[in-house]
Amino acid sequence: MDPAGDDARRRRRRDCLVVSLAVGVIGVTFGVFAEAAGFDLPRIVVMSALVFTGASQFAAVGVIDDGGTGGAAVGSALLLATRNALYGPVVRKSLPDSTLPRLGAAHLVIDETTAMAVAQPDHRSGWDAFWFTGVTLWICWNLGSLAGAALGAVLSTPETWGLDAAFPAIFVALLATHLRTPAGRVASIIAAAIALGAVPVTAAGVPILLAVVAVLPALYVRHRWPSDREEPLGGESGAQP
Amino acid sequence: MIVLAAGSYALKVLGVTTLGSVVERRLGPLVSLLPVVLFSALIVVMTFETAGELVLDARAVGVGVGALAVWRKAPLLVVVLAAMSVTACLRLVT
Incomplete structure (x- = not known):
């Protein structure tokens, strides 16, 4: 490995760790929240380890806490998890080719790992960012859940620390490379508008799925005004590993 | 479960x-356009949504400052700390 590559990898992994640590703190809140909703420690730990989709876990526990049925909890959680299926086509080229590693990697396909992978310049560094974020984030999320469930309400709310602003800011940073092309900017603006309009009138998780429609006008823009700017990962121009 | x-x-x-x-x-x-639309929507939802309603609060200001840091090409850690500290400070004074 050349020194420049080593340096790039160090910087990339440092960014991955920032994301994972922030998720770990959210894991603590999840533990506190689930514990307060009446979930016992083993159930909280198993849920974080196996479901491993933050927003869905919060939704499921929230429904149960509000007195909803198990079916309703699973329904709203899976609606939120549906976007993970859409991340598949996006990260697929950065994942290993053989079946078993790919099925293992699938468990790590979530917002954060996908965003870290597609923010990289090629599939090789995309895979490095993906698995490094995935593994450290899984550990942080589970340790956080465990700590939250064990310590309970001793810990103050993450809102006090502004942690709820950390995640959108992280995704803005990871989105930035995709806004270099006119098509990317059009897609971004229209998707944001669709999501904003959908939030008050649809169930949680639906606004993000509806926003996918924004690829159509963006495709038109790309077709009509082709850009010679290099597209980041996910585009056809991405280097093969 | x-x-x-x-x-x-x-x-x-x-x-x-x-x-x-x-x-x-x-x-x-x-x-290639999927990440842009999914993450743009995700950002909007995470910034403005609270319990199914659109709200404009300290969080949105913090994210705005974070976006400014991204635009100035700040490292991710700086972006995160800027967004968090602005949001936390605003909550402290309001």
Whole structure:
């Protein structure tokens, strides 16, 4: 490995760790929240380890806490998890080719790992960012859940620390490379508008799925005004590993 | 909970296998635009949504400052700390 590559990898992994640590703190809140909703420690730990989709876990526990049925909890959680299926086509080229590693990697396909992978310049560094974020984030999320469930309400709310602003800011940073092309900017603006309009009138998780429609006008823009700017990962121009 | 774990894993596997290859074969050029739309929508929801309603609060200001830091090409850690500290300070004074 050349020194420049080593340096790039160090910087990339440092960014991955920032994301994972922030998720770990959210894991603590999840533990506190689930514990307060009446979930016992083993159930909280198993849920974080196996479901491993933050927003869905919060939704499921929230429904149960509000007195909803198990079916309703699973329904709203899976609606939120549906976007993970859409991340598949996006990260697929950065994942290993053989079946078993790919099925293992699938468990790590979530917002954060996908965003870290597609923010990289090629599939090789995309895979490095993906698995490094995935593994450290899984550990942080589970340790956080465990700590939250064990310590309970001793810990103050993450809102006090502004942690709820950390995640959108992280995704803005990871989105930035995709806004270099006119098509990317059009897609971004229209998707944001669709999501904003959908939030008050649809169930949680639906606004993000509806926003996918924004690829159509963006495709038109790309077709009509082709850009010679290099597209980041996910585009056809991405280097093969 | 087993249903939820199995369901969410199934969705992820579906994405990297069948759905992934079908989408790629049929809708190739579309795939490169998927991250932009998904993450743009995600950012908007995470910034302005609270319990199914749109709200404009300290969080949005913090994210705005974070976006400014991104635009100035600040490292990710700086972006995160800027967004968090602005939001936390605003909450402290309001």
